[in-house]
Amino acid sequence: MVDEVVEVFKEVAQISDVKKAKILNVALNEQSGCQDVAVQVLWSSRNLTSLERSYTSTDYLVQGEKVISFLPVPVNKNVELSQTSATGKWTALVVTSEKNQEEQQVIVLNQDSSMKTFDLKASEKHGKVYSDGEFGCLEWSPDEKMLAYVAEKKQPKPTSFMTLPKSSGEKEDSRGQEFTFRDEWGEQLVSKHQSVVCILNVQSGEIKCHDLTDQLCPGQLVWAPGGSGIFGVAFLGKPYRLGLIYCHNRESKLFHMDLEGSYSIIEESANFRSPRVSPDGSSIIYLRSEVGGPHAKCAQLCLLSLSDKQKRVVVDVVHRSQAIEEGSCFKGIYGYAGLPRRCWLNDSQRVVFSTMKFDNIILYVVNVVSGIITELPHLGSVQVLDVCDDWVLVDFSYISQPNQILLGYLPQQGQERQLQLKEVTCRREIPGVPNHYYSQWTFINDTPHPELKYSDIPVSVIYYGPTSLEQGNEKRPLICWPHGGPHSVVTNVYSMAAAFFVKLGFSIVFPNYRGSLGFGEDGVNSLPGYCGVTDVSDVHKATLQCLHRFSDVLDDTQVFLFGGSHGGFLVTHLAAQYPKLYRVAAIRNVFSDFGSALSCKDNPDLTFVETGFPHKHGKVPDGATLGKMLEMSPISRIDSLKTPVLFLVGKNDARVPPSQSFNFYKMLLARGVQTELHLYDDCHPLSKVDTEVDSLIHTALWFWKHKHTVC
Numbered sequence: 001m002v003d004e005v006v007e008v009f010k011e012v013a014q015i016s017d018v019k020k021a022k023i024l025n026v027a028l029n030e031q032s033g034c035q036d037v038a039v040q041v042l043w044s045s046r047n048l049t050s051l052e053r054s055y056t057s058t059d060y061l062v063q064g065e066k067v068i069s070f071l072p073v074p075v076n077k078n079v080e081l082s083q084t085s086a087t088g089k090w091t092a093l094v095v096t097s098e099k100n101q102e103e104q105q106v107i108v109l110n111q112d113s114s115m116k117t118f119d120l121k122a123s124e125k126h127g128k129v130y131s132d133g134e135f136g137c138l139e140w141s142p143d144e145k146m147l148a149y150v151a152e153k154k155q156p157k158p159t160s161f162m163t164l165p166k167s168s169g170e171k172e173d174s175r176g177q178e179f180t181f182r183d184e185w186g187e188q189l190v191s192k193h194q195s196v197v198c199i200l201n202v203q204s205g206e207i208k209c210h211d212l213t214d215q216l217c218p219g220q221l222v223w224a225p226g227g228s229g230i231f232g233v234a235f236l237g238k239p240y241r242l243g244l245i246y247c248h249n250r251e252s253k254l255f256h257m258d259l260e261g262s263y264s265i266i267e268e269s270a271n272f273r274s275p276r277v278s279p280d281g282s283s284i285i286y287l288r289s290e291v292g293g294p295h296a297k298c299a300q301l302c303l304l305s306l307s308d309k310q311k312r313v314v315v316d317v318v319h320r321s322q323a324i325e326e327g328s329c330f331k332g333i334y335g336y337a338g339l340p341r342r343c344w345l346n347d348s349q350r351v352v353f354s355t356m357k358f359d360n361i362i363l364y365v366v367n368v369v370s371g372i373i374t375e376l377p378h379l380g381s382v383q384v385l386d387v388c389d390d391w392v393l394v395d396f397s398y399i400s401q402p403n404q405i406l407l408g409y410l411p412q413q414g415q416e417r418q419l420q421l422k423e424v425t426c427r428r429e430i431p432g433v434p435n436h437y438y439s440q441w442t443f444i445n446d447t448p449h450p451e452l453k454y455s456d457i458p459v460s461v462i463y464y465g466p467t468s469l470e471q472g473n474e475k476r477p478l479i480c481w482p483h484g485g486p487h488s489v490v491t492n493v494y495s496m497a498a499a500f501f502v503k504l505g506f507s508i509v510f511p512n513y514r515g516s517l518g519f520g521e522d523g524v525n526s527l528p529g530y531c532g533v534t535d536v537s538d539v540h541k542a543t544l545q546c547l548h549r550f551s552d553v554l555d556d557t558q559v560f561l562f563g564g565s566h567g568g569f570l571v572t573h574l575a576a577q578y579p580k581l582y583r584v585a586a587i588r589n590v591f592s593d594f595g596s597a598l599s600c601k602d603n604p605d606l607t608f609v610e611t612g613f614p615h616k617h618g619k620v621p622d623g624a625t626l627g628k629m630l631e632m633s634p635i636s637r638i639d640s641l642k643t644p645v646l647f648l649v650g651k652n653d654a655r656v657p658p659s660q661s662f663n664f665y666k667m668l669l670a671r672g673v674q675t676e677l678h679l680y681d682d683c684h685p686l687s688k689v690d691t692e693v694d695s696l697i698h699t700a701l702w703f704w705k706h707k708h709t710v711c
Contacts, residue, residue: 001701001704002697002701005504005697005700005701005704006697008500008503008504009500009693009696009697010048011431011503012430012496012499012500012503013046013048013496013500013693014045014046015402015428015430015496015499016043016044016045016056017043017044017045017403017496018041018042018043018044018395018403018405019042019043019044019055020041020042020385021039021040021041021042021385021386021393021395021405022039022040022084022385022386022393023037023038023039023386023387023388023389023391023393023407024038024039024040024059024084024088025037025038025088026038026388026389026391029063032063032064034063034064035389035391035409036061036062036063037061037062037391037407038059038060038061038062039059039060039061039062039393039405039407039424040057040058040059040060041057041058041060041405041424041425042055042056042057042075043055043056043057043058043072046689046692046693047689048689048693051689051690051693052077052688052689052690053077053689054074054077055074055075055076055077056072056073056074056075057072057073057075058070058071058072058073058425060405060424060425062407062422062424065422067422067423067424069425076095078095078096078097078098079093079094079095080094080095080096080104080129080131081093081094081129081131081136081137081138081149082094082138083138083139083140083147084140085140085144086140086142086144087144088111089110089111089144090108090109090110090111090140090144090202091108091109092106092107092108092109092138092140092147092202093106093107093108093109094106094120094129094131094138094149095107102121102128103119103120103121104120104121104128104129105117105118105119105120106118106120106147106200106202108147108202116202118200118202118205118207120151120207123207124154125154125198125207125208125209126151126152126153126154126196126198126207126209127151127152127153127154127155128151128152128191129149129150129151129198130149130150130151130152130192130195130219132188132189132192132245133245133336133337134185134189134219134220134235134244134245135150135192135195135217135218135219135220136149136150136219137149137150137219137220137221137222139221139222139223139230140223141223141227142223142225142226142227143227145201145202145203145227146199146200146201146202146227147199147200147202148197148198148199148221148223148230149198149200149221150195150196150197150198150218150219150221151195151196151198151209152191152192152193152194152195152196153193153194153195153196153209153211154196154209155174156172156174156177157174158174158176158177158178158179158180159174159175159176159177159178160175160176160178161175161176163175183237183240183241184241185217185235185241185243185244185245186241186242186243186244186245186602186603186654186655187243187245187246187602187603187653187654187655187683187684188245188654188683188684189243189244189245190652190654194211194215194217194237195217195218195219196209196210196211196218197209197210197211197212197218197221197230197232197257197261198210199230199259208259208261210257210260210261210263212234212255212263214238215236215237215238216234216235216236216237216253216255217234217235217237218232218233218234218255218257219232219233219234219235220232220233220273220274220275222275222276222277222284223277224256224277224306225277225281225306226281228258228259229256229257229258229259230256230257231254231255231256231266231275231277231284232254232255232257232275233252233253233254233255233272233273233275233286234252234253234255235250235251235252236250236251236252236253239617239618240617242602242603242604242605243601243602243603243654243655246295246296246336246485246488246655247295247296247603247606248271248273248289248295248296248297248299248336249271249289249290249291249292249293249294249295249296249297249605250271250291251268251269251270251271251291252268252270252271252272253265253266253267253268253272254266254267254268254272254275254286266304267288267304267311269291270288270289270290270291271288271289271290271291272286272287272288273286273287273288273289273299273338273339274286274287274338274339276339276341276342276343276344276351278344278348279344279346279348280348281306282305282306282307282348283303283304283305283306283348283368284303284304284306285301285302285303285304285314285339285343285344285351285368286301286302286304286339287299287300287301287302287333287338287339288300288302289317292605292609292615293525293528293609294487294515294524294525294527294528294609294610295485295487295603295605295606295609296334296336296485296487296488296517296524297334297487297517297521297524298317298318298332298333298334298517298520298521298524299317299332299333299334300313300314300315300316300317300333301313301314301315301333301351301366301368302314303368314366314368314371315333315366315371315373317332317521318330318331318332318520318521319520319521319522320520320522321520322373324372324373324374324375325372325373325374325375325417326374326375326417328375329357330357330364330373330375331355331356331357331358331518331519331520332355332518332520332521333353333355334355334356334489334517334518335354335355335356335517339351339353340352340353340384340385340386340387341386342386342387342388343384343387344387345365345387345390345410346389346390347413349367349368349369349413350365350366350367350368350410350413350416351365351366351368352364352365352384352387352392352410353366353384354382354383354384354394355518356489356491356517356518357375357518358442358458358460358512358518358519359440359460359461359462359489359490359491359492359510359512359518360378360380360381360491360492361381361382361383361491361492361493362375362376362378362381362382363375363376363378363382363384363392363394364376365410365416367413374416374417376416376417376419377417377419379398380396380397380398380401380492380493381396381397381398381491381492381493382394382395382396382406382421383395383396383493385405390409390410391407391408391409391410392407392408392409392410392419392421393405393406393407393424394406394407394408394421396421397493397494398435398438398492398493398494399438399462399464399492399493399494399495399498399510400430400433400434400435400436400437400438400464400494400499400502401427401428401435401494402428402429402430402494403493403494404423404424404425404426404427404428405423405424405425406421406422406423406424407421407422407424408420408421408422430499430503431503432503433499433502433503434466436467437464437465437466437467437502438462438463438464438465438467438492439462439463439467439549439550440460440461440462440463440492441460441461441545441549442458442459442460442461443458443459443461443541443542443545444456444457444458444459445459445514445534445537445538445541446541447537447541449514449526449530449534450530450533450534451526453522454514454522454523454525454526454534457514457519457520457522457523457526458519459511459512459513459514459538459541459542460511460512460516460518460519461509461510461511461512461542461545461546462490462492462509462510462512463507463508463509463510463546463549463550464498464502464507464508464509464510465478465502465506465507465508465550465553465554466507466553467550467553468552468553469552469553474555475552475553475554475555475558476505476506476507476553476554476555476558477505477506477507477554477555477558477559477560477703477707478506478507478508478509478543478546478547478554478555478556478558478559478560479501479506479507479508479509479559479560479561479562479703480508480509480511480539480542480543480559480560480561480562480571480574480582481498481508481509481510481561481562481563481567482510482511482513482535482539482563482566482567482570482571483510483512483516483563483566483567484563484564484565484566484567484568485515485516485565485566485567486513486515486516486527486531486535486566486569486610487515487516487517487524487527488516488517489512489516489517489518490510490511490512490516491518497692497696500696500700501700504700506560506703507550507553507554509542509543509546511538511539511542511543513527513534513535513538513539513542513570514526514527514534514535514538515527515528515534515535527610528609528610528611528612529610529611529612530612531566531569531610531611531632532569532573532632532633532634533632535566535570536570536573536574536577539570539574540574540577540578540581543559543581547559556581557583558583558707559581559582559583560582560583560584560585560586560703561574561575561582561584561585561586561587561643562585562586562587562699563587563588564587564588564589564590564648564686565588565589565590565591565655565656565684566591567588568587568588568589568590568591568592568656569590569591569592569633569634571585571587571590572585572587572590572592572634572637572641572645572664573634573637575641575643575645576634576637576638576640576641577637577640579640579641579642579643582643583643583644583706583707584643584644584645584646584702584703584706584707585643585644585645585646586645586646586648586698586699586702586703587645587646587647587648587661588648588649588686588695589648589649589650589653589655589656589658589660589661589684589686590634590647590656590660590661590664591656591660592633592634592635592660592661592663592664593629593630593633593634593635593660593663593664594607594610594611594629594630594632594633595607595621595626595629595630595633596659596660596663597656597657597660598621600657600659601654601655601656601657602654602655603655607629608621611625611628611629611632612628613625613628634664635663635664635667638664638667638668638671639671641668641671641673642673643673644673644674644675644702644706645664645665645668645673645674645675645676646675646676646677646678646698646699646702647661647664647665647675647676647677647678648678648680648686648695648698648699649661649662649677649678649679649680650680650681650682650683650684650685650686650691651679651680651681651682652681652682652683653682653683653684654683654684655683655684656684658679661677662677665677674706676702678694678695678698680694680695
């Protein structure tokens with residue numbers, strides 16, 4: 001059985017992922033009279049020999065209906081950031097040394113293959129460059145003479161009290177500071193304490209670093225028109241830092257800084273993301289959402305006119321649904337990635353972005369002058385990656401169809417729905433898993449919500465597997481796989497992990513319970529205070545519906561549970577509340593006890609909010625609050641849980657501390673429940689290749705081992 005599972009994993013794992021893609025150049029082909037578009041795709045592959053990621057870059061030239069594909073080129077895994085200038089003449093790379101992870105260089109390449117290098121560590125201007133998705137950026141100035149990026153603020157090297165004192169010429173005595181704690185930004189942002197704005201002159205090699213006062217941490221930089229300064233977002237670090245990744249409810253400020261480091265605050269008291277300057281330099285758009293409350297929510301699209309400094313909301317928060325053109329409905333702007341780096345069309349009046357609508361990712365065009373929102377035709381999910389000269393590059397997939405890069409030219413205003421997307425990369429198949437192996441539907445839970453106004457919010461379901469029983473085949477086990485978050489969503493996009501289980505002979509149901517993104521702001525707000533109640537009910541009803549819809553395909557005596565984080569929270573609740581249905585469970589980084597997590601997770605505000613209490617910095621819960629938190633937690637149902645449970649735990653997880661899994665595991669051992677725990681040198685997503693290989697294969701073997709167990 002082990003060999004069979006390993007071979008299936010190898011087969012599905014060889015399908016590469018799209019890490020990112022961009023339009024390199026748009027040029028008129030004088031012979032054809034049409035535009036040629038050069039596209040570059042960065043592929044991420046699982047190297048199952050070294051058990052790490054390998055990267056390749058492939059260039060494509062799109063000439064009308066003809067696509068020329070060039071040979072893939074290996075990419076150095078130590079390239080942290082890369083950016084090509086607007087004219088395509090220069091490419092900048094931030095590279096970490098293989099010999100010393102603390103040493104970084106900026107490499108600037110010219111079209112003629114000449115190269116300049118700048119040793120960032122030797123410059124002693126700042127610490128390591130930020131390359132994460134919350135702060136990181138690498139941006140060419142309009143004149144292509146400067147690069148803007150974000151890095152850790154330079155700190156004196158801490159030493160023991162027993163070291164010799166510094167010379168009188170040195171500014172700061174750092175003796176006795178070697179064990180001083182410095183606050184950081186939590187999960188996947190370890191060692192990021194205080195960021196600074198950095199500007200590198202690529203002609204002189206001079207680096208200027210500018211920090212903001214009052215522990216403001218800058219990031220997401222873009223150049224102002226003419227290169228006279230930069231815009232950016234600064235996160236508040238006082239009184240202490242809360243986990244930032246996946247949490248777009250953190251207070252930040254939108255700021256402008258000149259080249260000498262003087263800055264002014266444009267807007268504050270909200271969460272800001274993705275500032276983007278229009279091609280004509282007249283305005284800047286950005287996302288804005290409320291501070292506090294659920295960690296992810298519906299955002300506003302705002303516009304600032306740079307001439308008169310007037311601000312207005314272009315797209316507002318959608319509470320349920322907004323009617324738009326062609327009889328479509330719009331559910332609001334969501335998404336952890338924010339706006340694409342390039343999202344403006346050439347007319348400086350329209351913006352292109354993708355967002356969730358139920359469980360699909362949809363492509364939209366918004367006219368920032370008229371406010372008209374246009375939904376573009378779609379099949380599956382379409383994530384916009386880049387926009388250049390009115391050409392739009394997208395990542396297309398659905399649950400049973402691997403990612404494919406498509407390209408299309410957006411017509412003039414009012415004609416956007418005529419967009420035709422053509423294939424840049426080839427369509428790929430999963431051997432043995434037809435791409436028609438899926439179904440989607442929505443339903444209203446017939447159990448009323450405790451707050452009746454939320455009772456009509458729908459639950460969406462994605463089913464992955466055959467919809468009819470093929471001749472000679474046995475009925476299939478069903479895996480119920482709720483998402484984490486809790487304010488996230490399972491979208492209809494390709495998943496290697498899901499393909500692995502389906503190819504092994506399982507089917508999967510992915511329920512998007514009330515509280516998921518893509519259903520309006522009311523959908524998000526329906527969950528806090530009712531975790532363990534409405535979400536559990538929604539997931540269970542989705543599972544029952546799935547078993548009923550595909551009763552000729554699915555074996556209702558073989559229903560398994562798989563989930564991580566809040567998905568693990570739901571898995572343990574379901575196993576305890578419905579032991580006769582769910583046979584076996586596998587849980588990644590389970591959130592099992594609200595109260596005990598408060599003191600050790602990087603976002604304790606989530607615990608207060610999701611259990612129905614307001615949060616403020618420094619709040620200490622009283623006995624009644626802790627009592628309700630315990631009552632809502634899966635640990636309170638431990639005596640009812642008889643299902644065999646496999647724990648998959650990242651020992652570096654700052655979002656859901658490993659202690660949550662350790663304690664639950666020990667409590668099950670004490671009750672004689674079959675259980676096993678695997679501990680990985682990984683963080684919350686368990687996304688390292690060696691972790692992914694071990695955890696998914698062990699999960700499949702765990703399910704097969706207990707396939708016919710009666711609890």
